[in-house]
Amino acid sequence: MSGSSNREHDPDDGADVDRQAAEWFALLLDDGATPTDRANFRAWLERNPAHATAYAELERLWLGASALPEVARPTSQTRRKILRSGGAFAVLTIAGAGSAIYLRSSGADYQTGIGETARFTLSDGSLAELSTASAISLNFTAGQRQVILQQGEAFFTVAPDVSRPFIVDCGQLRSIALGTQFSVGMHDDGIVVGVVEHTVRVSSPTQEQDVQEGQSVLFANGKLSLPTQTDVGTQVSWRDGKLVFISTPFEDVVAKLSRWRRGKMIVMDKGLARRPVSIIVDVHRAGLILENLEHGLPIRIARYSPWLSLIYSQ
Numbered sequence: 473m474s475g476s477s478n479r480e481h482d483p484d485d486g487a488d489v490d491r492q493a494a495e496w497f498a499l500l501l502d503d504g505a506t507p508t509d510r511a512n513f514r515a516w517l518e519r520n521p522a523h524a525t526a527y528a529e530l531e532r533l534w535l536g537a538s539a540l541p542e543v544a545r546p547t548s549q550t551r552r553k554i555l556r557s558g559g560a561f562a563v564l565t566i567a568g569a570g571s572a573i574y575l576r577s578s579g580a581d582y583q584t585g586i587g588e589t590a591r592f593t594l595s596d597g598s599l600a601e602l603s604t605a606s607a608i609s610l611n612f613t614a615g616q617r618q619v620i621l622q623q624g625e626a627f628f629t630v631a632p633d634v635s636r637p638f639i640v641d642c643g644q645l646r647s648i649a650l651g652t653q654f655s656v657g658m659h660d661d662g663i664v665v666g667v668v669e670h671t672v673r674v675s676s677p678t679q680e681q682d683v684q685e686g687q688s689v690l691f692a693n694g695k696l697s698l699p700t701q702t703d704v705g706t707q708v709s710w711r712d713g714k715l716v717f718i719s720t721p722f723e724d725v726v727a728k729l730s731r732w733r734r735g736k737m738i739v740m741d742k743g744l745a746r747r748p749v750s751i752i753v754d755v756h757r758a759g760l761i762l763e764n765l766e767h768g769l770p771i772r773i774a775r776y777s778p779w780l781s782l783i784y785s786q
Contacts, residue, residue: 497531
């Protein structure tokens with residue numbers, strides 16, 4: 473792949489920057505890269521600081537390093553030497569050991585690691601179910617029950633207590649349970665609150681909405697949406713050990729699946745990225761996500777390390 477016309481533009485979409493960086497990475501890993509390719513690559517790096525950042529992230533994932541390396545020129549020879557000398561096995565070992573590491577969220581009372589879910593009984597008898605890579609902290613007093621969602625997503629089944637409201641704070645968003653079952657999740661497009669049973673009062677610094685059973689709201693860019701009818705059961709299907717996607721753009725599927733495994737997956741084909749797919753993924757087999765995608769969809773996956781995979785149309 474050479475410096476083609478699609479690199480002559482600087483799309484604002486971060487996914488496009490990641491895609492371009494991955495194209496250069498794959499090209500420069502190949503012995504067939506020409507001096508013109510390298511010159512075009514340097515020009516691409518210098519065009520936008522986001523390009524250098526995205527490329528450095530791919531280098532880090534390839535090498536299994538904990539810090540971003542300096543990006544001055546491609547190091548394809550170094551990468552090939554690492555691969556040929558058994559470096560890929562070292563990265564695999566690091567990735568395997570890392571899969572058991574829990575999040576270290578500051579002040580978290582309950583948390584899960586990547587690819588894990590867990591259910592906790594709180595001191596008031598309420599249940600908190602945490603999705604992958606999630607963390608909450610508690611502040612229960614005589615006057616209120618406050619939960620702070622630090623990251624990820626949580627589903628709550630609230631024990632009745634008329635004297636102490638059950639509150640979930642997530643950034644600028646506050647959710648007060650007026651019923652029993654609801655979820656709060658931090659997603660790429662904002663904070664989502666979905667209600668399974670009864671009502672939740674959701675408020676931002678400037679807005680407030682009562683969200684009814686079977687509805688959800690989105691808080692993004694400082695604005696709270698109107699409640700919309702939602703298949704909340706599908707939205708929180710991770711509670712039953714699966715992720716359900718119905719006619720979902722493939723790039724959105726990959727983004728959500730990325731939360732369940734270590735490493736980065738990049739969809740390289742824009743047409744493939746936009747293609748709607750329907751698929752059910754077993755979260756208890758998160759380590760086989762790539763294999764399941766490859767067997768179930770017309771795609772090809774190039775695995776550069778356990779930390780980096782590029783997805784192409786077949």
